[in-house]
Amino acid sequence: MRTLIRGGTVLSTTGGTPADVLIEDERIVAVTEPGVFETAGTVLDATGKYVLPGGIDAHTHMEMPFGGTFSADTFETGTTAAAWGGTTTIIDFAVQAKGTSLVSTLDKWHEKADGNCAIDYGFHMIVSDVNDSTLKEMETCIGAGVTSFKMFMAYPGVFYSTDGEILRAMQKATETGSTIMMHAENGIAIDELVAQSLAAGRTDPVQHGYTRPSDLEGEATSRAITLARVTGAPLYIVHLSAAEALSAVAEARNEGQNVFAETCPQYLYLSIEDLAKPDFEGAKYVASPPLREKHHQADLWRGLRTNDLSVVSTDHCPFCFKDQKELGRGDFSKIPNGMPGVEHRMDLLHQGVVAGEISLGRWVEACATTPARMFGLYPRKGVIAPGSDADIVIYDPVARQTLSAETHHMAVDYSAYEGFELTGKVETVLSRGKVVVSPGGFSGGRGKFLSRDLCQYLN
Ligand code: DUC
Ligand code: ZN
Ligand code: ZN
Ligand code: ZN
Numbered sequence: 241m242r243t244l245i246r247g248g249t250v251l252s253t254t255g256g257t258p259a260d261v262l263i264e265d266e267r268i269v270a271v272t273e274p275g276v277f278e279t280a281g282t283v284l285d286a287t288g289k290y291v292l293p294g295g296i297d298a299h300t301h302m303e304m305p306f307g308g309t310f311s312a313d314t315f316e317t318g319t320t321a322a323a324w325g326g327t328t329t330i331i332d333f334a335v336q337a338k339g340t341s342l343v344s345t346l347d348k349w350h351e352k353a354d355g356n357c358a359i360d361y362g363f364h365m366i367v368s369d370v371n372d373s374t375l376k377e378m379e380t381c382i383g384a385g386v387t388s389f390k391m392f393m394a395y396p397g398v399f400y401s402t403d404g405e406i407l408r409a410m411q412k413a414t415e416t417g418s419t420i421m422m423h424a425e426n427g428i429a430i431d432e433l434v435a436q437s438l439a440a441g442r443t444d445p446v447q448h449g450y451t452r453p454s455d456l457e458g459e460a461t462s463r464a465i466t467l468a469r470v471t472g473a474p475l476y477i478v479h480l481s482a483a484e485a486l487s488a489v490a491e492a493r494n495e496g497q498n499v500f501a502e503t504c505p506q507y508l509y510l511s512i513e514d515l516a517k518p519d520f521e522g523a524k525y526v527a528s529p530p531l532r533e534k535h536h537q538a539d540l541w542r543g544l545r546t547n548d549l550s551v552v553s554t555d556h557c558p559f560c561f562k563d564q565k566e567l568g569r570g571d572f573s574k575i576p577n578g579m580p581g582v583e584h585r586m587d588l589l590h591q592g593v594v595a596g597e598i599s600l601g602r603w604v605e606a607c608a609t610t611p612a613r614m615f616g617l618y619p620r621k622g623v624i625a626p627g628s629d630a631d632i633v634i635y636d637p638v639a640r641q642t643l644s645a646e647t648h649h650m651a652v653d654y655s656a657y658e659g660f661e662l663t664g665k666v667e668t669v670l671s672r673g674k675v676v677v678s679p680g681g682f683s684g685g686r687g688k689f690l691s692r693d694l695c696q697y698l699n
Contacts, residue, residue: 323359325585
């Protein structure tokens with residue numbers, strides 16, 4: 241089956257060019273000057289639109305167990321919402337519970353996801369129990385296409401690893417060429433601040449922010465970078481939210497260390513003022529690291545321009561306001577940590593283009609091309625070029641939309657961006673050559689598991 245996308249502006253990391261894209265079955269076969277091919281089985285008119293590589297959200301949590309509940313999107317609902325927003329690949333996190341093996345964890349996550357995803361997907365592995373057999377199993381994971389391992393300096397007693405455990409996992413990462421992803425917050429100090437806050441009767445959602453100061457993200461980020469330098473491991477800092485952490489990353493990169501970082505739309509657009517909303521409303525914005533004071537936002541945009549922040553992911557981890565966030569009424573530490581966002585990453589970052597914060601090329605790079613290379617999917621994903629999968633978004637750069645829980649497709653009862661007015665909107669989305677979203681609606685996907693290579697950026 242042949243599909244021709246005609247008349248649009250094809251985007252890459254260097255900006256846009258008028259071009260037509262010819263697709264045969266699941267792959268792109270040609271990118272030509274406009275008008276070279278007249279017809280095909282299906283012709284999609286992209287006049288006045290951008291034609292860009294499908295987004296890659298390298299950080300999502302579908303059906304994730306947390307504090308006795310599960311994030312509200314299943315792989316089916318979450319990947320469908322992602323597709324609506326122009327994301328054609330997610331990389332989700334399999335979560336090792338202490339006392340269980342990585343291999344059984346991976347099996348469990350395949351059971352949840354396989355056959356249920358609207359778009360293609362891969363996994364990272366969360367390592368929460370470092371021991372001889374887990375370290376050995378990291379090799380098995382890599383062989384199974386899971387080439388990145390997340391660890392936590394936060395959440396003592398749950399996911400937390402000591403510096404010694406991190407060091408050992410990093411040594412294994414160095415040996416295998418795999419990547420350590422780090423949740424960098426000083427959890428030991430934070431837990432003390434949380435206990436003090438609760439003991440003093442300060443229980444509202446905003447205390448989540450006050451007890452996790454940005455300095456403790458900066459400190460943990462520096463410590464993770466030091467451990468990575470000592471061991472030689474590639475390091476990727478997840479959900480970076482604070483100027484202090486960004487400085488540490490910039491310094492390490494300046495010295496040539498294999499250190500990379502992502503930020504998320506919530507840190508670019510929302511702030512601790514949202515966490516401070518009255519009537520428990522702030523619970524909607526509880527995620528870790530917490531939303532910061534507004535002044536961090538300008539630093540994060542600058543980091544996106546300088547490539548000290550090279551990826552934008554969502555950390556999509558939705559919990560319903562009514563029946564899940566409620567678990568923490570009267571004790572902010574029991575509010576499930578996470579926010580919805582997988583559907584609106586491309587749109588929210590496009591606002592950065594509209595506002596002159598980043599270029600069109602940077603938009604594509606941070607949302608698609610770099611995550612593909614960072615996580616071993618390039619050039620199959622992340623680029624519009626002959627031979628690549630036909631994961632393509634036709635995007636209307638001038639259409640207007642207002643974000644709302646009433647119209648979004650995520651299985652969660654609120655939007656963190658309720659009422660945000662945006663310029664730009666997804667029109668059509670192809671996943672491996674199949675139209676999954678069009679002006680006619682969602683037409684079903686057939687997402688496949690992606691076995692990933694190692695990071696493609698290492699010095
Ligand atoms: N970290 C994440 O990356 N996601 C959800 C919760 C957390 O702490
Ligand atoms: Zn985290
Ligand atoms: Zn996360
Ligand atoms: Zn619910």
